[in-house]
Amino acid sequence: MPSINENFLSMEKNYLFINIAKKVKAFTEAHPDADIIRMGIGDVTQPIAKCVVEAMKKGADEMGVKETFRGYEDSGAGYDFLREAVSGYYKSFGVDIPADDIRINDGAKADCGNIVDIFGNDNIVLVTDPAYPVYVDTNLMNGRKIIYANSNEKNGFAAMPDENVHADLIYLCSPNNPTGSVYTKEQLEEWIRYAKKNKAIIIYDSAYEAFITEENIPRSIFAVEGAKECAIEMCSLSKTAGFTGMRCGYTVVPHELYVTASTGEQVSIAQLWGRRQGSKFNGVSYPVQCAAAAVFTPEGQEEIKVNIRYYQENAKIISSALDEMGIKYTGGKNSPYIWFKCPNNMGSWEFFDLLLEKANVVGTPGSGFGKNGEGWFRLTAFGDRERTKEAMERIKKLTF
């Protein structure tokens, strides 16, 4: 009989958001008339930009004509037209990434999870806590040792390195999911110094970079000197351009990045990752890549900025309501997430249940993101304007 990967047995039975979906489903079945407002899973609600839809339809039409039909991509790393467009996007905020260092994927989550395939299971993995569950889950699946850097009220939920502990792989996410905190340039410089001292690699999740408005907050770790020798970056169009249902993102593995194997051989991380992807991934749908490329045109940028401003305005509505209620929070600025302390010292799931039952609002319990999340709660600004207002009105009326 095949043995299973028993690391799975020590994990939570379900991925966090599947648990939440189940709870909400059970509640709606019991209360079919309840008017639920969903601010839990960080899913967007504004439609895809018109020029992006048109680009996808053009791509679909090309697939229906023999002369323009496209089958497998040669490399599976993405079409040059899209890799060039992503490279140009980086350039627009002052970061120089050659197109060859970019691989197109079906979303940052897959790459954040799959990248660990190329590393040994004996590595010590550093994750800031609370964190996006994928960083932890995908390393638990391989039985790796995970250590945590505490993000908490004291440091504004932006954990910094501890010089006394060693790590080989470091996950950072800024703007942070779930806490909405951001790293300044100086803070990232400190992380890079720490990584270099430990010869570690930083896996940097920049999925929320489009929400950054302040000057001194880098939109990419590669905006910080020295990152190309110690970092990989994953980004996605999910939040930038509403691609949660379209599925397209990109990963930057600098060609400068090498590690030494036990044989003494210098091994290119980009080469290893390409080898993994060559056997386990076949590239992103061509019409989806056409759609993604349209995001990076001047017209596309214009259109998506309207949506981002819409969500930023929602974030202000949420923060203002919390201000009124005297509830402490991080995020909401430079970030679509608002992370707040559950009122009356309630536990995260306790508050989740109360919010669902009394206000019919779905949020995400902070404890689902790690131990430092206990007693905290995440709301997203990705909802509809009127529904966001309505949700905050309902919450303000609650008594705790």
Add this chain to the structure above:
Amino acid sequence: MPSINENFLSMEKNYLFINIAKKVKAFTEAHPDADIIRMGIGDVTQPIAKCVVEAMKKGADEMGVKETFRGYEDSGAGYDFLREAVSGYYKSFGVDIPADDIRINDGAKADCGNIVDIFGNDNIVLVTDPAYPVYVDTNLMNGRKIIYANSNEKNGFAAMPDENVHADLIYLCSPNNPTGSVYTKEQLEEWIRYAKKNKAIIIYDSAYEAFITEENIPRSIFAVEGAKECAIEMCSLSKTAGFTGMRCGYTVVPHELYVTASTGEQVSIAQLWGRRQGSKFNGVSYPVQCAAAAVFTPEGQEEIKVNIRYYQENAKIISSALDEMGIKYTGGKNSPYIWFKCPNNMGSWEFFDLLLEKANVVGTPGSGFGKNGEGWFRLTAFGDRERTKEAMERIKKLTF
């Protein structure tokens, strides 16, 4: 410094088809005027059916309107409309698969590779040789022991189990890539008996099922009794409906399938696989799923059958030419692949070079699929009609 997964060092530097692409690129750069005919990588050439293109465009339009916009799928397992359509497709050839046992993916390759994440690294993996490189590569990446069942001229390149060896995981592919051989119902019954005796799980790749024309050749392992307690099946629309550039497939994990963990716990394979996918996959693009669903409509089935017949006719052209030349082959019937013995006892890569240089035809060296492939060669019927004819004319003119 992070250790790498050193299993990568013992693998070929590149995935087979990337090596071929590099060789062809070098040749075309040296001979810019050469009129290359590509019959190497098994990529299709006929455009996507009109009704499928229209369904994708409709899906894209829905994404551009707030009321019909779709973000994340709740489960990431695929929309019900598509899972039901796949279930109905199975029913059309007499196989009963509930929609809940089906997960939609971005192609069979990804799932064939990723499924091994849920199994222990101590499993003995049985692969028929020659085989699609993904089965071997993805297990080598985890350091698993691989044993081979020989497919060779004697058994018509359709390996059967050896009762004297034990295996825990078994990869089967019928119609076979690369050999074009197919398993009869009786042969699959023998494999299922062997799997049950060994308490093994069969990972069955049915990506080429749409090419089966004969009665006694099952289009799914689930057409054979007892398979639901010992098999998983991966299929894809890549070859069925020309989706190599669209990216959509499906995996069937029967809810009946359980294994016993070392703790004695009965573990559902579907639950484990769902857990893996929950953390590492976010579902397939909505417009791509709309396109895939259209494949299974009566109109879609009508349209794709025209393409399949086109490729089947190409297969006949290739086989007839080989018949004329007195060259032995398998496949071409029930399969888009033709697998033949290199003339004059040439080695596979030797013949590859000769074919590329003298006839400007790209094929796939059999040795790239395993040791039993040495001295054999694969051509695909997925090309253009006139180009296929032209290629075979050029080959017939060669002197060996």
